[in-house]
Amino acid sequence: MLADDNNPQPNSNSKPTFLRRVFSVFIKAAVLLMLLFIFDKLLPSISQQTQSFVMAKWQQLSLLQQELPTENSLPSPLPAQHLTDTWGAARSQGRSHEGIDIFAKRGTPIQATTQGIVSKVGENTLGGRVVFIIGPGGAGHYYAHLEDYADISPNDWVNTGDIIGYVGDSGNAKGTPPHVHYGIYINGSAVNPYPLLQKPES
Numbered sequence: 001m002l003a004d005d006n007n008p009q010p011n012s013n014s015k016p017t018f019l020r021r022v023f024s025v026f027i028k029a030a031v032l033l034m035l036l037f038i039f040d041k042l043l044p045s046i047s048q049q050t051q052s053f054v055m056a057k058w059q060q061l062s063l064l065q066q067e068l069p070t071e072n073s074l075p076s077p078l079p080a081q082h083l084t085d086t087w088g089a090a091r092s093q094g095r096s097h098e099g100i101d102i103f104a105k106r107g108t109p110i111q112a113t114t115q116g117i118v119s120k121v122g123e124n125t126l127g128g129r130v131v132f133i134i135g136p137g138g139a140g141h142y143y144a145h146l147e148d149y150a151d152i153s154p155n156d157w158v159n160t161g162d163i164i165g166y167v168g169d170s171g172n173a174k175g176t177p178p179h180v181h182y183g184i185y186i187n188g189s190a191v192n193p194y195p196l197l198q199k200p201e202s
């Protein structure tokens with residue numbers, strides 16, 4: 001009967017089954033060891049790039065999960081300087097002021113108001129030398145009219161308080177008292193940074 005062929009008596013076949021199991025475990029172990037050996041040889045060459053790529057992706061994801069800035073939650077880019085709410089003030093060509101200006105001596109270090117990933121270190125017509133950083137919740141933080149940049153590049157990670165540049169009058173601020181123009185962009189729209197910034201004591 002077919003059933004007998006498929007289900008042989010336990011006593012007569014217990015030994016070969018046991019041996020087959022041992023053999024199969026041995027084969028699996030050998031394959032695993034071979035794979036480990038291959039990975040061990042391959043990994044050092046790709047691990048550096050892979051690690052930094054994975055780290056960068058991880059940082060981006062964790063940034064996006066973090067809360068958007070709330071009232072009085074952000075340290076000022078120039079913590080010692082007085083803040084004035086100049087949001088919405090009239091500007092040339094019918095523009096309105098999409099940020100606030102914080103005045104300080106030329107060359108005063110500008111600090112990142114959040115942790116984040118540097119997305120731009122470069123020049124544009126109005127802002128002159130600018131730095132753009134993507135921070136918690138995906139909010140963009142824009143620092144303009146810099147005299148110079150700190151030693152940062154796009155895709156760098158910065159922590160809150162890291163120096164990202166120095167106060168100047170580059171771009172359309174040329175000849176005006178040195179200041180940093182600080183802007184915040186949430187979902188592509190400018191929002192007033194003033195309520196979100198911590199004000200200096202006194």
Ligand SMILES: [Zn+2]
Pocket residue numbers: 097099100101180181182
């Ligand atoms: Zn401004």
